[in-house]
Amino acid sequence: MVTSHEAISVSTQTKAPNGADRVLAILNLLGTYPDGIGLNDLARLVNSPRSSVHRALSVLRRADLIEQDRNSHYRLGYGLLRLAFSYYEELDEVGRVRPILAAMAAEFGETTHYAILDGNEVVYLAKVQSPSARYQMKSAIGGRNPAFCTGVGKAMLAYHLTSLEAVSDFVREHGDEMIEYTPRTRTTPERLHEEFVEIRERGFAVDREEHEEGINCIAIPLFLTSESVPDGAVSVAAVAQRLPLSRLEPSVPRACEMIREHLGEVLACR
Numbered sequence: 296m297v298t299s300h301e302a303i304s305v306s307t308q309t310k311a312p313n314g315a316d317r318v319l320a321i322l323n324l325l326g327t328y329p330d331g332i333g334l335n336d337l338a339r340l341v342n343s344p345r346s347s348v349h350r351a352l353s354v355l356r357r358a359d360l361i362e363q364d365r366n367s368h369y370r371l372g373y374g375l376l377r378l379a380f381s382y383y384e385e386l387d388e389v390g391r392v393r394p395i396l397a398a399m400a401a402e403f404g405e406t407t408h409y410a411i412l413d414g415n416e417v418v419y420l421a422k423v424q425s426p427s428a429r430y431q432m433k434s435a436i437g438g439r440n441p442a443f444c445t446g447v448g449k450a451m452l453a454y455h456l457t458s459l460e461a462v463s464d465f466v467r468e469h470g471d472e473m474i475e476y477t478p479r480t481r482t483t484p485e486r487l488h489e490e491f492v493e494i495r496e497r498g499f500a501v502d503r504e505e506h507e508e509g510i511n512c513i514a515i516p517l518f519l520t521s522e523s524v525p526d527g528a529v530s531v532a533a534v535a536q537r538l539p540l541s542r543l544e545p546s547v548p549r550a551c552e553m554i555r556e557h558l559g560e561v562l563a564c565r
Contacts, residue, residue, distance in 0.1 A: 317343055318351050322371070325361060331368030379437065388519055388526060389420050395529060395557045396423040402553065403531050403546055405538065406432045410447040411527040412455070415469040416440065417448045420527070432510070432532055443473055443487065444480045446502035446514030450528040453494035454516065462488040480505045498564030499547050500528075504535055511535045513547055515554065518561050529554070 320341045325332065332340075338348040352369055355361040359374030389409065396407040400423040409421040416439045424431065434440070442448025443465075456462045463484040466473060473482045481487055494500045502512040512532035516525035531550060533543055551564040 317341060317347060318355065321348065321351055321355065322360070322375075325369060325371050328370060331364055331366070331370040333366075333368055337369065391519070391558065392517070392527070392529060393421050393423070395554055396421055398553055398557070399423075399529070399531055399550055400425040402549065403533075405531050405533045406434075408434060408447060408530045408532065409527055410530070412442060412448065412451040412525075413439070415442055415465070415472065417442050417445055417451070417528075433507075434532075440506060441472065441476075443469075443482070444476055444502070444505040446500050446512040446530045446532070447528040449490065449494060449502070450500035450514040450516040450530075451525050453491035453500065454524050456488075456491060457495070459484060459488045462491065476506050477504055477508050479503050495563070498551075498562060501540065501544060502530075502532075503540060509535050511538075511540045511543060513543055513550065515547070515550060515562055515564055517554070517558070518563070519558070 320343075321337065324337065324340055334345060334349060334352070337352075338345045341348060352361065352363075356363065356372075360372055360378075361369055361375070362372040363369050388411075392409045396409055400407045404425045404427040406425060407423045408419055410417040410419045412418075419434050419436055419438050419440075422432070422434055422436055440448065442452050452465075456465055466482070466484045466487070470482075474480075475482060481490060490500075498515070500514045500516075502510070502514065504511050510532060512530045514528045514530035516528045518524070519526040529550075531543065531546065547564060551562060554562055
């Protein structure tokens with residue numbers, strides 16, 4: 296079995312990166328070593344001379360993007376995190392949606408998310424964990440998940456793929472990545488199309504433990520700039536054993552009411 300670190304090493308050994316490519320390779324690699332990595336190992340993994348890697352690290356350190364600990368191990372620095380979070384905080388949509396996530400997390404005692412669609416994946420731009428939630432969701436700001444089997448993903452795909460032909464094309468293009476994460480995962484064009492029709496009719500999506508066993512959610516698309524295609528979607532995710540879908544789904548009307556209180560008529564749920 297090839298680890299993620301080894302996979303990066305294998306991919307870079309075919310051709311040594313130069314200049315900016317080397318800097319990007321180092322940043323990507325450091326992202327997989329939260330506890331840091333030494334210069335020699337880093338040079339080996341990016342397939343570059345030790346001196347060249349050291350120069351690139353010096354540049355990144357001066358920019359406050361990486362840091363070096365007392366053991367001379369390098370890792371991503373807080374400057375990079377501040378830059379990333381500052382970017383997400385400045386997105387207008389995130390600023391508009393975050394109060395809703397906080398209100399919904401407090402109301403339902405669960406974890407709430409805001410995500411956008413990027414091809415066949417969703418990207419999480421905001422997350423609020425309720426203080427009373429006992430389970431820490433694996434999702435992270437900037438993290439990605441497949442769209443076809445997540446609540447937020449289906450809530451948006453339903454308005455992009457409005458015909459069986461469009462769904463079939465999507466499955467044909469991304470079929471290799473559309474694996475069955477759980478026994479409940481839907482992967483056929485017919486079943487996905489049927490669900491997308493239902494989502495458009497009622498205005499919200501449901502994740503029935505389709506991406507992760509034991510986790511279900513409700514997701515509502517938000518039409519912030521368009522009346523036909525959602526800009527993103529918000530969700531309430533919960534541990535199925537503690538809050539089964541039979542109890543979570545009836546929360547949709549209240550969630551929609553809270554969204555209207557903050558944003559007005561930017562959603563399709565009835």
